[in-house]
Amino acid sequence: MDDRRVAILGGGMYRPDRVRFDNAEEGVAMAYRQLLEDIPKLDPQEIQFVQSSYFSDHLNQQLCMSWIVQDYIGLHRKGGYRVEAGGSTPLDALINAYFLIKSGRYDLVLVAGWEWMSEVDTATTNEFIASASDTDWDFTVGGFYNGYYAALETRHMQLYGETIEDLGQIAVKNRNNAVHNPFSQWRAEHGTSYVALEDYYKDRIIAWPYRRWNCALISEGACCLLMGSEKVAKRLSKNPMWIDGVGIGTDSMRPGDRLANWAYHGVYKADEKIYPEKYEKPITPYPEMANFGFAREAAKQAYAQAGISDPLKELDVAELFAPYDGVELCLYEDLMFCPRGEGKTLIREGVVKRGGELPCQLSGGLTAFTHPVGATSLLQTLFLYWQLAGLIPKKLGDPTLQVKNARKAITTGHGGTGCQGGVIIYSRD
């Protein structure tokens, strides 16, 4: 593999919301247009490849939507294809584009991501999303991802003792970040006032232990990012954001199978030891149903490549793919910000809050900013790009969320019930 560096050179977004009536290709075109305004030196004809990212064919009654999108923006002579992996779709698209450039084959790749999720009613949207679970097994019992994820969180909570209040603190943190993000759905729905823990307790339980505020949003929106090799980076961008490391991991399709998870067996001995003694140990105590092994695997690869040994200290800002607040808490552990079982400490001590050592979800994340699946990691990456370039005050019209002197950032992807996902480490010069 070529040892040249790969960077995010800039991007544009189409503001996501619960329902948008511009259609997907128009949304992508408007995001692309923002990108072209941001990178005026880019000649569209220079783009060599379009990496498309969207999750569901069911949602829009359309296969091969990437062909519509690619021709709509006039890039249909160029190479291009889609990747798809549930919630991990957009992160995998970024990693794939990274590989395409890193291989030496291409110098300039456009990554286009979108999702239009409100063309069927909410229950049907949930069914379509849940059809990414095993439809012969998990899907048949409840047909609702919120339920599966809630069950995973119940297990973690029982083993490691975080409380409803901890989940509430994460929900409140993410909302009170999102009010400073004028592109967030929370701000569109709620306005700019802060919420407190007592407001969280009033929120309705959807699938215990999760309330509505703990769960990912349903969204329609788009984002485009330009990625390039070192050769083109300096010419096109004042603020290239380098990809220092990537990693991809997988776990079983059905979470219940993770009790005898032979692929992981004996790999994480320290984490197996932390398993509380009063509970009968399954054959494979880590990740079990309580943690996310794919994230550990991906983080291990990405940190090794990026030369990171103490992520909590070395990283300055995190945008995690956390569709549920318990996932965010578990990821603190699986991404090795803290030992297994200590996720609760990071929220209790404010480490992950605004102004903390490693603020997570300053954008508001999937539960308060937005979650148009195929665009989500692109939007989070664009947000990190603005962070590292110091552009938050300008782009959001509000300096509150800007992390001072941010140099290194992490983002993650997450599909299924933790079935697949990845990690990307970014940095600036």
Next chain:
Amino acid sequence: MAREGKVIEDKATPIKKEWEAYARKGNWTVKGYEMVMAPTGPGKLEESREAEYMVIYRPHGVLYHHSYGLVSKFFKGLIEKQLLGTKCPKCNTVYCPPRVHCWNPACRVAETKWIELPLKGKVHTFSVMLFSADAFLEMLPFVLGYVQIEGADTALPIQIVTAPTEVFVGQKVRIRFREDRKGDLMDIYAMPVKGQAIPEDSCLHNNPQTIKDLNRDLENTYAFLEKRFGIKKEAAQRRWKAK
């Protein structure tokens, strides 16, 4: 004819007429439209202008015929009131849900053997669903469990029929069969064994406020059930009593 195979038992023909007609009816043609005014453009909401959109209504019905493959035996077992799992002859892992091939890399995709499992297990984890997909709405509040069947090394997704405020991790359950069995996991459900004390450290019970809040939102669910389906709260709660 099920695709190219020879049909040896037919429980489909009577329903095919009904559902094939439904699948044909929703045939991707536009049935109606609305004109809608809404914000356009990529930027902040407060800076958006309005545009006029045509929204079409286009149904799409589908009837799948899907083979359960070599784990068909498990689902036929449910219809015959048997709970089956598989066991790897090399590493002895017992799978329920069954796998016809062992996934332990050391066993090199060994073929497993079918075994009958006892109708009991314990709750590995659970969630209390107060909303769900359409097909399950009438069953709300729905306790989704992952239950480790006695003798099995993995956990099976299964509905737990119980008062949602009484379920806990580690709870012993019995597996029961529904009267009307169709060949999926909803043919069975779990019911807690009577007389078990809720452990003090149960994450649902270790803070009284949690149960109070759950009860408050259960009331919303009962109100929804009555309004949408005419199911009274008492009738919903009667389901939890063992027959």
